[in-house]
Amino acid sequence: MLDADVQYFIELARHRSMAQAADDLAVSQSTLSRAIQRLEARFGVELVERTSRGVALTDAGNRLIARLESAASHLQDAQHELLDIARGRRGMVRVAVGHTVSSPVVRALVPRLRKERPAANLVLDAWYNHQIIPKVMNAEYEFGVCVIPDSLPAGLQARTLLRDHLVPVVRKGHPLARQRSPVAVHLLEYPWVGAGRRVLSGPGLQALFVAAGVDPPVHAVVCSSLETAIDAVRSSDCLCFAPDWLVHENIGLGAGLSIVRVPGFALPRVLGILTRREGHLSPLTLRARELVVEALSAVEARLRARER
Secondary structure (H helix, E strand, O other): OOOHHHHHHHHHHHHOOHHHHHHHHOOOHHHHHHHHHHHHHHHOOOOEEEEOOEEEEOHHHHHHHHHHHHHHHHHHHHHHHHHHHHOOOOEEEEEEEEHHHHHHHHHHHHHHHHHHOOOEEEEEEEEOHHHHHHHHHOOOOOEEEEEOOOOOOOOEEEEEEEEEEEEEEEEOOOHHHHOOOOOHHHHOOOOEEEOHHHOOOHHHHHHHHHHOOOOOOOEEEEOOOHHHHHHHHHOOOOEEEEEHHHHHHOOHHHOOEEEOOOOOOOEEEEEEEEEEOOOOOOHHHHHHHHHHHHHHHHHHHHHHHHHO
């Protein structure tokens, strides 16, 4: 742990007032002042200066507090991690994941995190992308994995991991899968499955049809998840939009599907991880995030390799 003089300096830097810092620390102002003097003697520089409004940090003081706050944060994380180990590696991480990217996230977290932290609790909930943003913002989840919108609330930050396209897909053996050079009107010859305008990409997908000079299809089947939509596609002549990498991977949800390659029918997306800017991430959460980054980065690498 940080020694007492250092902790006193951190409190003083936070309050910028001898009286308030001393009150919070439950010590006298003279005790606090002597602690600061000892630190200044140790480092050989002045760290604070008194002003009419209280206390201001010198340039050296600002440099020191930046280092100390970082050190305190690392020590706190280490303490949480050691407590996890002492308690049998317990802990909980809550992850909100978009329907279209849930497959690699589940495969990344469930086997490895469970093996590394057998006593930990993992909460994985699938939501539409527009639902994930406020849930992460309100700290209902430690982080979200979803489509990154063009603009984010000021309290959130994003890390881009994967750039993909939503493309029309059908079951293998579907007439459209065998058709040479299909065009937009061919897509309207069969029923569609989808989530309608409830999804973030809904207007963009409809705009693809408008740009091609045809009316967007009315969904014959409306589903609440990609898994349900793909099950419907696999068992019928219906179409739906799905991520291109999912079909290329040919495992899990993507198995047994074919892309219908129609010019202009590929909606680009940017996917990644959303976290709160000021949110504390436990060691368990950081490890979960690291596993997700590895998994989606690998998908991105394979997708880019196919394009070369």
